[in-house]
Amino acid sequence: MTLRFSDDGGRHGRDSSPPSPILPLTESRFQPRRRIGFTARVRRALRSRALRLALVLFIFFNAAEVLLVRRNLLLSDPPAAEREFAAAAPRRERVYIASMHWNNAKVLKRHWNDAVVGLAGALGPENVFVSVYESGSWDGSKEALKELDARLEALGAPRNITLSNRTHRDEIDEEPEGEGWIETSRGKKELRRIPYLAALRNRTLQDLLELYEQGIEFDKVLFLNDVVFTTDDVLTLLDTNDGSYAAACSLDFSNPPSYYDTFALRDSDGGSHLMQTWPFFRSSLSRKGVVANWPAVPVKSCWNGIVAMRAQPFVAEHHPLRFRGIPDSLAKHHLEASECCLIHADNPLSAELGVYVNPRVRVGYNTAAYVATHPTTGTWVSPWGIFRGLWASRILRWVYRPETRDWIVARRLKKWAAEGEGNVEPGAFCIINEMQVLVERGWAHV
Ligand SMILES: *[C@@H]1O[C@H](CO)[C@@H](O)[C@H](O)[C@H]1NC(C)=O
Ligand SMILES: *[C@@H]1O[C@H](CO)[C@@H](O)[C@H](O)[C@H]1NC(C)=O
Ligand SMILES: *[C@@H]1O[C@H](CO)[C@@H](O)[C@H](O)[C@H]1NC(C)=O
Numbered sequence: 001m002t003l004r005f006s007d008d009g010g011r012h013g014r015d016s017s018p019p020s021p022i023l024p025l026t027e028s029r030f031q032p033r034r035r036i037g038f039t040a041r042v043r044r045a046l047r048s049r050a051l052r053l054a055l056v057l058f059i060f061f062n063a064a065e066v067l068l069v070r071r072n073l074l075l076s077d078p079p080a081a082e083r084e085f086a087a088a089a090p091r092r093e094r095v096y097i098a099s100m101h102w103n104n105a106k107v108l109k110r111h112w113n114d115a116v117v118g119l120a121g122a123l124g125p126e127n128v129f130v131s132v133y134e135s136g137s138w139d140g141s142k143e144a145l146k147e148l149d150a151r152l153e154a155l156g157a158p159r160n161i162t163l164s165n166r167t168h169r170d171e172i173d174e175e176p177e178g179e180g181w182i183e184t185s186r187g188k189k190e191l192r193r194i195p196y197l198a199a200l201r202n203r204t205l206q207d208l209l210e211l212y213e214q215g216i217e218f219d220k221v222l223f224l225n226d227v228v229f230t231t232d233d234v235l236t237l238l239d240t241n242d243g244s245y246a247a248a249c250s251l252d253f254s255n256p257p258s259y260y261d262t263f264a265l266r267d268s269d270g271g272s273h274l275m276q277t278w279p280f281f282r283s284s285l286s287r288k289g290v291v292a293n294w295p296a297v298p299v300k301s302c303w304n305g306i307v308a309m310r311a312q313p314f315v316a317e318h319h320p321l322r323f324r325g326i327p328d329s330l331a332k333h334h335l336e337a338s339e340c341c342l343i344h345a346d347n348p349l350s351a352e353l354g355v356y357v358n359p360r361v362r363v364g365y366n367t368a369a370y371v372a373t374h375p376t377t378g379t380w381v382s383p384w385g386i387f388r389g390l391w392a393s394r395i396l397r398w399v400y401r402p403e404t405r406d407w408i409v410a411r412r413l414k415k416w417a418a419e420g421e422g423n424v425e426p427g428a429f430c431i432i433n434e435m436q437v438l439v440e441r442g443w444a445h446v
Pocket of ligand 2: 198199202203322323324325
């Protein structure tokens with residue numbers, strides 16, 4: 001009833017006839033007059049020339065802006081049907097492909113295995129090494145990876161597919177001693193998720209180090225999440241900034257238009273995203289890069305689906321690069337940081353060569369997400385998405401200061417720094433107000 005009534009009020013504008021008798025008295029007293037009064041005021045205002053001109057200019061400015069951004073997107077990132085593929089050119093780059101898996105049989109069987117075999121074929125089996133580390137899955141991931149092993153064998157691609165029977169249960173049943181164990185609010189010592197993941201990621205690098213000792217080297221390490229991707233996606237990513245970077249990442253989607261991995265993405269100022277949809281960033285450099293669809297958008301950290309990194313730091317003689325978590329003494333303050341962000345903070349090449357997101361490479365954690373970010377016609381961000389994104393970004397930047405969001409983390413970091421001489425964390429920009437621990441069938445926030 002109320003709805004119908006206010007509709008009428010809007011449509012009839014200045015008409016101040018008494019409200020419908022079926023309405024309760026209290027509502028009829030207030031609502032109609034306020035609405036009509038407002039409508040009348042708007043109409044009066046519209047009669048003012050200045051305001052009409054401003055409105056026309058606003059519409060014109062926005063339409064022009066949206067059209068320009070869209071045109072640039074179309075030219076730089078053509079829809080699948082009009083795309084030229086990069087795969088044809090012969091490549092000389094050597095790529096070490098590293099990945100870890102836990103319960104993702106579905107994407108392995110439907111997509112990932114095929115994609116990796118296709119990629120190894122395109123790069124040349126003699127130019128790759130495929131390292132896969134799986135542990136504790138119960139969903140058929142092991143069987144799927146055995147298939148992959150056989151297919152890579154047939155292709156003649158060197159690889160190490162390790163299937164470990166070690167489960168989360170085994171991990172958390174260990175004696176709670178040493179790094180990674182922390183007293184939680186649940187009143188017990190629990191295993192932090194990030195040091196556990198860091199150790200697993202390090203394992204996927206094992207053969208890179210061993211082959212290096214034998215004199216077999218690689219130019220890039222390609223980290224693949226359990227995502228839907230094509231060979232062309234990877235070749236485009238590898239060529240980001242003409243192949244010159246410390247790290248280059250795709251954008252990842254599970255539920256578009258929101259991107260997925262918020263834990264590791266930091267803009268060129270080290271800030272976390274302003275919004276989870278296009279154009280994502282607060283810092284003007286990163287934001288400008290996304291709006292203009294640069295193939296290399298400078299950021300401080302990223303790990304969004306697929307990541308290509310220069311291999312050299314991992315095999316460096318002094319302080320070789322490794323995945324790690326923040327120290328337990330810092331995590332105790334209820335803080336955590338992704339190992340995939342800290343790696344960029346620790347990488348000496350980050351400052352020299354840069355870390356980039358390539359927004360022309362978009363991958364999905366499921367087929368629907370991949371398809372949605374690769375329309376067959378038009379642009380992957382719709383005109384409405386562009387308009388909404390540009391304005392949401394402006395408004396959020398006006399009303400939302402980054403300091404107000406990060407003051408809790410900043411205060412705890414300061415407290416920790418005062419606790420000991422050596423308490424310095426180079427990856428401070430990675431830190432968030434969270435604690436994550438391993439549990440039997442996954443992980444939990446505590
Ligand atoms: C896991 O594998 C190891 C050796 O490969 C074996 O000793 C152990 O019993 C296995 N554990 C389980 C739970 O299957
Ligand atoms: C990888 O990182 C983990 C956790 O920091 C560490 O325990 C392990 O020794 C590292 N592995 C290598 C090969 O450096
Ligand atoms: C395969 O990788 C695992 C660690 O991920 C390592 O322990 C093992 O030695 C490797 N095997 C070979 C043959 O390189």
